[in-house]
Amino acid sequence: MRNRKKTALAALVAAAALATAGCGAQVETAAQAAVGDGLGLEQVRVGLAFDQGGRGDKSFNDAAAAGLDRAKKELQVDGVEATLDEESEQERAATLRGLAEDGRNPIIAVGFLYAAAVQEVAAEYPDTTFAIVDDDSFSASNVVSLVFAEEQGSYLAGAAAALKSRSGKVGFIGGVRNPLLQKFEAGFAAGAAKARPGVRVSADYISTPPDFSGFGAPDKAKKIAQGMLASGVDVIYTAAGGSGTGALEAVAAREGAWAVGVDSDQYQTADPGVRDAVLTSMVKRVDNAVFQEIQAFIKGDRSGGVKRFDLKTDGVGYATSNEKAIAPVRKKVDAVRERLLDGSVTAPTKP
Incomplete structure (x- = not known):
């Protein structure tokens, strides 16, 4: 090669x-x-x-x-x-x-x-x-x-975010606005709304095709996250590949705010200075x-x-590594998971 x-x-x-x-x-x-x-x-x-x-x-x-x-x-x-x-x-x-x-x-x-x-x-x-x-x-x-089934894992992430939020405002940051990433947004928003009726969900994307740079622009993700936090959002779910580190930095700098990671269990992989701000992650196996x-x-x-x-x-799910943070909402999120599994709830794939 x-x-x-x-x-x-x-x-x-x-x-x-x-x-x-x-x-x-x-x-x-x-x-x-x-x-x-x-x-x-x-x-x-x-x-x-x-x-x-x-x-x-x-x-x-x-x-x-x-x-x-x-x-x-x-x-x-x-x-x-x-x-x-x-x-x-x-x-x-x-x-x-x-x-x-x-x-x-x-x-x-x-x-x-x-x-x-x-x-x-x-x-x-x-x-x-x-x-x-x-x-x-x-x-x-x-x-x-x-x-x-990213929409299913994101549905759980949305439920956890809404239940954990003190302001009743949660946010989603996507790397690139396309059908795949919109599955994440759709599941997250629906899960949040079902778990906490009346919750407000803000959504934004770093780039739009044909610009795919949104997966590698942590500075832009950080700026978007800072704007959301300033508007009262206190839990942010970022599905943007390497850009997610920027959003996590912004969340970790805001007292009382939480980040939701994606793909990997980011509580396990984040730098020590910011890892405690990770509430959970939508784990995509x-x-x-x-x-x-x-x-x-x-x-x-x-x-x-x-x-x-x-x-x-076991292709998707949500992480519970930050046990202290997730404990207050875990039983309710697990109940949501059971409803997804038995088919009584269906996660949407489009916002």
Whole structure:
């Protein structure tokens, strides 16, 4: 693969070293499946192409990276990561093409912005399995779409925010105004309104297509958050990738205000100086999706299609790591979760 790509190769670990309860059984099953599918002892070589920001965004990309890390440890795959040098369709296609030329299979693209590139490159490499997170806008026999019920997780985040708010005003900041991010907004606003009738929800976006810079503009997110806080909003949910750190900084600087993270459990990943301001996070289990896709490949699943991750499959949820902060509203939020699970409540996908 091209030298200018930032890569991280996993070291091969002997199966005997993984003799921990449960983990060993998973490795054995994967190995047996691999042999049964004609892979023999050849190590599966995975390629993971990051979205804007790459590993270290404490959100979307880090969740995907966690899935690859787990696959390296438990399934003994050889994993390589690729970070974009620039934001362009040509660069995305070149990144995927470089992974394919390097013999990576499967190749997992993180984010809907890879849609056109995956469609193009997958056609060039029909014997390679591709997976794309957050997009099902097209179909191909060798492409798997990994999509999520973000509206369900966001519904829970909205309920928690509304119940925790003292002012009765909560806010949503989206990275880019598009249908995917509007699922987050819709679920959040509906969950807040149901949990606390009369709550006021403010919503704003950092950028609008064709400008996708909203996922990497923490300064702009911070400014929007400061404006919301000045208007009386005291709980802000930010779904904007790496931009979320800016909003969190603004919230942490305002006494009595709370932040709601996204994708990863941001109470666990935030800097010590701001982490106590994280009430909860809408957890989107991109890590599970990446791991399970690699596991499926090892077991012989090469077919394309759509795999959806929702509350019932532990694909989305809300974090409770900040136990002291979430405790006063947790029982009520859990009750909302049960209503989503039994179908008595449906989270909307459009604002």
